[in-house]
Amino acid sequence: xxxxxxxxGLRKTFGSTVALDGxxxxxxxxxxxxxxxxxxxxxxxxxRVLLGLLRADSGTVRLLGADPWADAAQLHRRTAYVPGDVxxxxxxxxxxxxxxxxxxxxxxxxxxxxxxxERFDLDPTKKCxxxxxxxxxxxxxxxxxxxxxxxxxxxxPTAGLDPLMDQVFRDTLRELRAEGRTVLLSSHILSEVExxxxxxxxxxxxxxxxxxxxxxxxHLSHTVIDAQVASADGIAHELASAPGVEGLLVExxxxxxxxxxxxxxxTLGILGRHGIQSLVSRPPSLEDLFLRLYRDERASAPxxxxxx
Amino acid sequence: xxxxxxxxxMLRLALRRDRVLIPLWALILxxxxxxxxxxxxxxxxxxxxxxxxxLAADAAPAARFMYGPIHDPSSxxxxxxxxxxxxxxxxxxxxxxxxxxxxxxxxxxxxxxxxVTAGLLGKRATLTAGVIVAVIAVLVTSLLxxxxxxxxxxxxxxxxxFGATWAAVGIFFTALTALVAxxxxxxxxxxxxxxxxxxxxxxxxxxxxxxxxxxGRALSWLSPIGWPVEVRPYAGDRWWVLLIPLALSPLLLAxxxxxxxxxxLGEGIIPTRPGPERASDSLSTPWGLAWRxxxxxxxxxxxxxxxxxxxxxxxxxxxxQMVTPQTRQFLEKLGGRGSILDVFLSVEFSIxxxxxSGYAIASVLRLSSEEASGHAEVVLSTxxxxxxxxxxHTVIALAGSAALLLxxxxxxxxxxxxxxxxxxxTLGTVVPAGxxxxxxxxxxxxxxxxxxxGARRLGTVAWGALxxxxxxxxxxxxxSLPEPVMRLSPFAHAPRAPAEAITATPVLGxxxxxxxxxxxxAALLQRRDVT
Numbered sequence: 001x002x003x004x005x006x007x008x009g010l011r012k013t014f015g016s017t018v019a020l021d022g023x024x025x026x027x028x029x030x031x032x033x034x035x036x037x038x039x040x041x042x043x044x045x046x047x048r049v050l051l052g053l054l055r056a057d058s059g060t061v062r063l064l065g066a067d068p069w070a071d072a073a074q075l076h077r078r079t080a081y082v083p084g085d086v087x088x089x090x091x092x093x094x095x096x097x098x099x100x101x102x103x104x105x106x107x108x109x110x111x112x113x114x115x116x117x118e119r120f121d122l123d124p125t126k127k128c129x130x131x132x133x134x135x136x137x138x139x140x141x142x143x144x145x146x147x148x149x150x151x152x153x154x155x156x157p158t159a160g161l162d163p164l165m166d167q168v169f170r171d172t173l174r175e176l177r178a179e180g181r182t183v184l185l186s187s188h189i190l191s192e193v194e195x196x197x198x199x200x201x202x203x204x205x206x207x208x209x210x211x212x213x214x215x216x217x218x219h220l221s222h223t224v225i226d227a228q229v230a231s232a233d234g235i236a237h238e239l240a241s242a243p244g245v246e247g248l249l250v251e252x253x254x255x256x257x258x259x260x261x262x263x264x265x266x267t268l269g270i271l272g273r274h275g276i277q278s279l280v281s282r283p284p285s286l287e288d289l290f291l292r293l294y295r296d297e298r299a300s301a302p303x304x305x306x307x308x
Numbered sequence: 309x310x311x312x313x314x315x316x317x318m319l320r321l322a323l324r325r326d327r328v329l330i331p332l333w334a335l336i337l338x339x340x341x342x343x344x345x346x347x348x349x350x351x352x353x354x355x356x357x358x359x360x361x362x363l364a365a366d367a368a369p370a371a372r373f374m375y376g377p378i379h380d381p382s383s384x385x386x387x388x389x390x391x392x393x394x395x396x397x398x399x400x401x402x403x404x405x406x407x408x409x410x411x412x413x414x415x416x417x418x419x420x421x422x423x424v425t426a427g428l429l430g431k432r433a434t435l436t437a438g439v440i441v442a443v444i445a446v447l448v449t450s451l452l453x454x455x456x457x458x459x460x461x462x463x464x465x466x467x468x469x470f471g472a473t474w475a476a477v478g479i480f481f482t483a484l485t486a487l488v489a490x491x492x493x494x495x496x497x498x499x500x501x502x503x504x505x506x507x508x509x510x511x512x513x514x515x516x517x518x519x520x521x522x523x524g525r526a527l528s529w530l531s532p533i534g535w536p537v538e539v540r541p542y543a544g545d546r547w548w549v550l551l552i553p554l555a556l557s558p559l560l561l562a563x564x565x566x567x568x569x570x571x572x573l574g575e576g577i578i579p580t581r582p583g584p585e586r587a588s589d590s591l592s593t594p595w596g597l598a599w600r601x602x603x604x605x606x607x608x609x610x611x612x613x614x615x616x617x618x619x620x621x622x623x624x625x626x627x628x629q630m631v632t633p634q635t636r637q638f639l640e641k642l643g644g645r646g647s648i649l650d651v652f653l654s655v656e657f658s659i660x661x662x663x664x665s666g667y668a669i670a671s672v673l674r675l676s677s678e679e680a681s682g683h684a685e686v687v688l689s690t691x692x693x694x695x696x697x698x699x700x701h702t703v704i705a706l707a708g709s710a711a712l713l714l715x716x717x718x719x720x721x722x723x724x725x726x727x728x729x730x731x732x733x734t735l736g737t738v739v740p741a742g743x744x745x746x747x748x749x750x751x752x753x754x755x756x757x758x759x760x761x762g763a764r765r766l767g768t769v770a771w772g773a774l775x776x777x778x779x780x781x782x783x784x785x786x787x788s789l790p791e792p793v794m795r796l797s798p799f800a801h802a803p804r805a806p807a808e809a810i811t812a813t814p815v816l817g818x819x820x821x822x823x824x825x826x827x828x829x830a831a832l833l834q835r836r837d838v839t
Contacts, residue, residue, distance in 0.1 A: 087682030093583025104690035
């Protein structure tokens with residue numbers, strides 16, 4: 001397996017705004033890599049640097065082993081891109097745009113083009129100005145997904161799609177993964193990435209705060225517990241002083257909290273002593289993970305940084 | 309919901325967005341008029357000199373075509389505001405179009421109105437706000453001009469009439485743009501339609517004013533740009549002529565509201581036809597795309613310059629019999645020495661060069677709008693080199709402007725040659741005279757390209773440069789500016805053919821400058837971010 005995307009210490013500023021602040025990102029061949037972060041975290045800037053549209057101030061960028069700033073056009077033969085803000089020529093039809101983009105880039109998978117148009121329920125004869133936002137998004141998606149490019153850079157690709165079309169997108173992406181294509185999928189929708197990605201990089205304020213296989217990340221994190229106990233007397237106090245317990249909520253006999261791996265024996269012991277009646281425990285969703293990471297970051301960040 | 313709900317908010321928003329644009333237009337226009345009036349006063353202190361100059365200017369068909377007739381040669385104001393009266397009416401029309409369009413169809417197309425109308429806005433609020441702001445812009449400019457002319461020494465009541473002609477033209481084109489914005493679905497098409505009406509009005513008035521008497525004269529009355537001339541400010545002040553635009557404007561506006569009430573947001577009355585399902589073979593390269601995007605504008609310009617060329621060619625045939633010695637002197641000052649017909653042609657081609665420079669800038673700056681809209685990001689994320697993308701639009705601008713001058717000179721030759729019976733000979737003189745203007749236009753295009761290469765937003769500075777070149781050429785003599793300042797304009801270097809011989813040095817010099825500018829733009833673009 002070889003590395004398709006690699007950035008080290010990537011830095012990019014626009015005037016006094018720091019968009020990327022030492023970003024490290026590694027994407028291996030054949031993986032669907034989730035690139036997660038809130039709006040303004042630097043996801044789109046990263047993709048534009050990877051495309052050679054923006055020049056990094058410092059740090060290194062490699063795409064398919066080459067420097068995207070120097071070899072942009074060559075690299076783009078093997079890269080398909082869906083921009084975060086899809087803008088198409090109002091006078092061209094959707095079908096024309098799909099053909100144009102792929103002819104300018106390289107090759108097109110004709111069969112997939114036809115099947116995607118059908119599955120996305122997209123009328124290719126409409127002029128782009130007449131499309132709704134969701135339909136413009138579909139045009140850009142069909143153009144990228146029907147390409148034969150081995151690398152796909154997708155910037156918030158499902159924005160504006162309804163749930164049905166979202167499913168079509170997921171199915172297609174799984175097909176592409178099965179073919180061994182490499183996908184960098186940026187999103188602020190965690191469930192989207194959770195279902196599709198093998199690996200995830202979480203970015204905040206231009207820096208990667210967490211990166212790795214999803215399974216490893218969950219292991220690092222807490223278990224969410226939802227229990228019913230016979231006697232809740234004093235349990236709130238006991239749990240609150242137990243190690244590694246967070247987000248405690250006690251309502252009558254119902255107890256909810258999240259516990260880190262080290263705190264689990266103590267927590268389960270306390271619950272047992274109070275006459276446990278039912279217990280649901282689950283690994284944290286990416287959502288929980290995400291919120292936790294930000295809570296930690298914000299708590300440790302100096303106050304000045306959060307000021308506008 | 310009440311149709312005008314939220315009008316106050318929209319009005320404040322529009323005024324805030326235009327707080328620089330409107331005062332700038334008003335100040336520049338009124339200052340240019342007052343300045344040229346003051347300069348004319350200095351130039352012709354006595355009545356006799358003024359009379360002679362006015363008679364000479366009025367006898368030249370080319371001058372009548374461009375600026376209209378001088379109704380009273382003894383009127384100081386008539387001569388002093390002669391050029392700017394007509395030109396200013398055109399500027400005011402464009403100001404009205406710009407303001408109305410950007411607050412209505414352009415906003416709607418960009419989706420900004422969707423944000424706004426989802427709130428508590430009445431259906432008519434945005435259109436009304438755009439119209440009111442445009443009328444304010446027009447009135448402020450006109451009033452300031454009237455005050456300026458009075459301040460430099462012209463009679464107050466006639467100056468008010470002069471300002472009123474601009475105001476009436478501005479209001480007419482405000483109402484017209486309001487209507488067109490309802491019909492077309494894109495703001496580009498809206499601008500195209502209104503600009504075409506302005507151009508046609510100007511040409512129609514020109515033909516009418518040259519024709520002098522009879523049915524031809526009626527053409528001026530059909531032209532919205534002709535009405536200010538017919539008011540005859542400083543030569544009778546026929547206020548009643550203004551009843552025409554003031555009666556027509558409410559009708560246009562009523563039609564605009566009627567269409568607005570009946571259509572959906574984002575839709576036009578003229579429906580959008582479906583496009584092809586697959587791209588044609590020509591749409592496979594950046595060149596094919598640029599051509600597809602630029603073709604409509606070039607076609608519009610081609611039609612306009614062909615028409616203009618045919619009209620001018622038919623005008624010049626009897627120039628020789630019409631001129632007096634004073635006119636000859638006047639024309640020679642503008643166009644250089646030579647046979648009067650040649651002088652006339654060289655004046656026309658130098659004006660055409662300025663107009664076609666407008667095309668060249670707009671065409672080059674398609675790069676800028678492609679980048680701003682995000683279309684460039686789509687193209688440059690394919691295997692398209694930046695150089696190729698830059699070249700595709702720039703080369704179309706250069707080749708397109710050359711083609712426009714070629715078309716115009718062939719059109720002039722055709723209508724001239726068919727009358728004098730020597731088509732081949734006419735082509736031989738007129739076509740080189742037209743083409744010799746091309747390098748100057750290319751310098752302007754190159755300037756736009758170099759500025760765009762430096763930074764996306766910088767490209768528009770080229771428009772300012774063109775206005776500067778225009779003012780240097782039109783008013784430089786009047787203000788007796790020093791020679792080196794006058795020669796800042798590339799058009800001061802182009803040989804005034806056919807009146808003067810074509811020499812290689814200035815042509816090659818201009819070509820070299822143009823090429824260097826285009827290359828600079830390419831090099832700068834390669835080094836900067838695409839945003």
